[in-house]
Amino acid sequence: MARNGINKRELDKWARNVVKETNKSLERAQRRNPPRVSAQLDATAGAVPGGETTESSGYLARLLLWLDSSAKQNPSAYINVAPFVEELQLEEEDPTILALQLEQHGLVEILRAMGDTGTHVHLTDPGRVAVRQLKDLQKDRAARIRHTMDALLRWLFDTASDQTPVNPALFLATPGSYFAGTEISGTELHQALAYLTEHKLIEHIDTDPATVAITSRGVSCALSGGSVQDHINQPRPGTTYNNYMPNAKGVIMGEQQHFTQNNTDGVDPTLFAQLAGYIGQVSTTLGMSDADRVELERVAQDLHTEATSGNPEPGRLRQFATQLKDKLLEAGTTIAATMGVQMADQALAGLMQ
Incomplete structure (x- = not known):
């Protein structure tokens, strides 16, 4: 039976348990059929x-x-x-x-x-x-996780696009479970499972061992031919971006229903404002020390102030976004930190266009 409304703590615990079961199943599968090594x-x-x-x-x-x-x-x-x-x-x-x-x-x-x-x-x-x-x-952690998500979803679509539950352990015996010639790690699989579930592209099923099933959203993503990130980040008709910023204790203070800018430098600050708001939402979940968290929130506030000013300066946007990215990388490889790094990369890429 699928579980709906799962919170992030339960999701993280479930994904870790799936990885443990996956490793056991993979060891048995390797003894029967040595996996074929590849890099897509x-x-x-x-x-x-x-x-x-x-x-x-x-x-x-x-x-x-x-x-x-x-x-x-x-x-x-x-x-x-x-x-x-x-x-x-x-x-x-x-x-x-x-x-x-x-x-x-x-x-x-x-x-x-x-x-x-x-x-x-x-x-x-x-x-x-x-x-x-x-x-x-091989050293690009973000690229490894993106590949894992994309390959896992494509494999689920090819294997059970009718939404039949599948043991994710079987994925690790496929060519897609290698990236640039190296094996996908248990941590990377854990992050991919949690991320895909969080965005409702797959759902986990309460079975023993645990299984997963692709959702209708996951099928739509696979059929689009793009990446998971492309599908998740594509603008939806009528979408209004809400930007949240924390106070000194990291508590959400409010939201901006309509975010518009009048500037003459051709800079779109929307992604930077979204990044700052995202940091405000997840800063207390990153496991950082109080001093590091306060500094992270300070930089996020500076980025938000610059992004929502009348004429944002590209150099300052780049400076603050880069600082946030570096601090998120130092925070570890949690789903929240990884998503923040990806948002920072997307925002910074916009300055190059």
Whole structure:
């Protein structure tokens, strides 16, 4: 039976329990069927050009890392791709096709000597750059969580779009459970489950073990072809943004029903005002010390004041939003902090347009 009206504390407890059960189920699944290792290309578009989303192309990022590791033992040699396919037990994958896909993107050079199978490759300079970009991308916490949410929702849609409950442990044995060549962690899965449930894209079902089901909103998001964040943040017809700010104790003081600005610099301060109001709502839930919380709220108040002034100054908006982002990153990886970081990124991106 689904539980409606779940509060954030219960949601967090539920998600953690799901992760625990997931880890147990995954260990059993791995013993029966070793998971296929991959990294979705759409999550590594900056490192691997092309943007294909087929399962075959999803292995290219992992293969690049494997080639880089092999090349360190013998930098000048051509490396056979076939052992990569054998090691991961990818019976349906053709190593020649994988090599051709990498060559198509200019990431490897294929040895075409007489009698060669076309599976021996050598990393090009762009290929080595792509490897470095992949390794950098692995450290991007926000990108990892966004990928987890997107991949988990797509998997639920493909697996049970009729809203049949599914054990989320099964997701961790799929290609989508890897990001830039690395496994999705239990913490990242926990955050994705909680976030998707909070925004009513999935619902948790009281079963043992716990299961989840995609909602009608989740189906709509999957069919849109965009990301979870795109779907959640898209403006709704007639939407009025309410901006909340706390007093010194973090208590919500009121709201602005209509937020408009008259400025001549082409700056839209709406996202910055929303960020400041969001901080006012969640500052007491971040687990920060009193001193850090007070400082966070002070910066949020400064941002709100600037954003709602007659002519907001882009430099000050950038300064305050960046300070808030840094403080949220220091606060940890809670859902509330992660959402704040994403809001800050979106607001700051608006200054670049």
